[in-house]
Amino acid sequence: MNDGLHVHIERLGSARQALVSGLRLAVPPGEILTLMGPSGCGKSSVLASIAGTLASVSEGLQPLQLQGSVQLNGRELSHLPTHQRGVGLVFQDALLFPHMTVAENLLFAVPVGDAKGTRSTNAQRQARVQQALQEAELSGMGERDPSTLSGGQRARVALMRALLAEPQALLLDEPFSKLDAALRAQLRPWVFAHVRERRIPVVLVTHDEQDVADPQRVVHLRATEESPSHV
């Protein structure tokens, strides 16, 4: 019963105004929940509350605070720092580290040890990178400068990087919005297939109806009256 991601947002917002309130999300493992709404309604802030990165979205604005709970496989996350949550993130910009090669970007994500504390050897970690490159249909491109990749290739590297970190849940923040329609249509099934394969709960934020992964699991967020989108 506790498996999957259970989010209950009583109130999310700054001291002065609430951005999101009374929101409950439940995502079983292997399912993809789509979170939709107009820009400024707080979609990305909901993701940030799950990932524990509210500090980075509220940069320059009023700091946002979460009242509520975030549970992943029965574990309460809301007091944990991001790096201990086991929640992966993919942004619309692939955000590949520009000073690392494609392979180094992927290697950066491969854990040095597993949950049982056994350390993997360098060769094992490299092998996982090569496998990921293969899955991303990018074999032989590991030594490339990420800035020489196409938009679709970058998006695939970004997803593989997030998955290599073995997250227990994955958040996709408008992962297709920077790509053209044809590329999106090709990339969508590839992404969905890969994340479903991992049997982890996934939350996808988008404002494009076509991005919906599972019509059974769609949550629409409405802009609150005094939300900053109107400013």
Add this chain to the structure above:
Amino acid sequence: MYAMTRSVQAQRSGHVGAKAADLLSVKVLGPLLLATLAGLPIGAALWAVGAQMLDAAAWQALWADPQIGRAWGMTLWTGLASTALAWLTVAHVLASGFIRQQLGRWLSRLPALLATPHAAMAIGLVLWLSPSGWALRLVSPGLTGFDAPPPWFTTQDPSGLGLILSLWLKEVPFLLWVAATQMQREDLRRRWQAEYALAQTLGRTPAQAFAQIIWPQLAPRLRWPLLAVLAYGLTVVDMALIIGPATPPTLAVLAWQWLSDADPLTQSQGVAAAGWLTGTVLVGGVLMVVALKAFAAMRKFASRGSLPQSQATDRVGLLQQKTLKWVLHFCRRLPLQPNVMWTTILTTYAAVWFALTVGSVSGVWPFPNVWPELWTLNAWQQVASSAHTVWTTLGLGVASASVCLLWSVAWLELAPRRWQQALQPWFLLPLVLPSVLWVVGLYSLALHTRLEGQWLGLSLAHAVMVLPYVLLALVPAYQAVDPRQAALVASLGHGRWVYLWRVKWPLLQRAIASAWAVGFAVSVAQYLPTLYVGAGRFATVTTEAVALAAGAQRSLMSAYAALQMLLPIAAFALAAWLGRPRRFEKIAPMKATL
């Protein structure tokens, strides 16, 4: 169920409470400590000098001095003229470089210009412009008929033109460098290029697009640096000693002469003069901020397309816009290439370096000869035999630049953005207040802590002067960091240190390295603090070069001036090497598969 939720919440808030105490210590005490560390010496120095300024006799002596009026007039003339010229030049270079898409290439030459210290520049210009200088040698006796140097005041001229020229040459690269730290920020660069292109699709010419869209956004960001340029021009001592007028000198030079006098009353008269100079800078700064506010009004005008609230600011804004247009227009009308300004500056710098190099190996060199009769390495041998001067310079530079860099990185990592914004003006104070004021404050601070004439005290005094430059060099790079990158690294399961060491700092490597080099160059160029706080016990290449400028040992003076330039250039070269972008393996581009 309800009770259970409550208990979970209580547990959580208890946990949060314990964490909060931890966080408080790091998140508040850390930056608080850092702010005190840097802010306290600045405040204490100001306090010390302020206390000394409350001396009525000193002010009376100052007003009774027959030179004060003309000296102050000379200060205003040289300071304002050089600042205005530098500002217009920078506007022109940025506009023409941006429009021709060559700015990046032009600015890549900046480090060499920045690394040339003020004193070396002044000495190099003297080698060209003085009555026995190269300029006259090239045309003598052929055109002029001179067999001996004429009794002209082409340097140390009573109208201060030589000082204005050398200030202008030094301040333009500084302003360009600050502009470059903004324009080369990835986020701004992209946005401005897009807005610039957009403005042209709306029917603006490239020059109009730059004047109406880019410049109004850039100009306010140059507020502090421009204030620093104005303050520097109004208060410079070393350069004015070498190439500035002598009868009377500028007020800053007078203040310095009085401060170094043995008579206590004359000394306090010097303190009062430093105070008067500070007042001048502050008033000038306020006037300038008012002018720049007008730019902000103009920006609103440009971005919203509606009239700003106040008609008055609108008019000033339009006036500023017209001025820039006029500059652009004027420069287009000249029968010269648009990059004429930039070429002139580069050529002059090259000429100065050349003169210093040749001067340092010249022996006997009778007047109308273009080249020395005798070449000799005597001067360099003399430099080598007093190697401790070089070691002192290097030591002070490395120590103060490193301390300031460590402090700045720690500060920018730990301090909340609001603290940084609130305290930045305080940390930048040494940049805008006269160095004659700082040396008085720093010296009495050193006296109280018994650090006067000590290496530690001197390097700390250097650090106070270096810090604003290092901070100014680092802040734009820090502002450009994408906060999502930290979130991303954390989501991959890595802690803060992994983020800093493997992602953030490597990406900031270039900015960090060049901030260090800038700090080193600033330390090398320090003249007043070295003499005054060092109590005359420490000789650096700068104090030697300035001291020699008054004498007749051309080759030794040139050698020290060349060295004063070479050390920072070496630092910049090192920084460029350390901050070089990574070279990826060249692979033939593949067809994108997706």
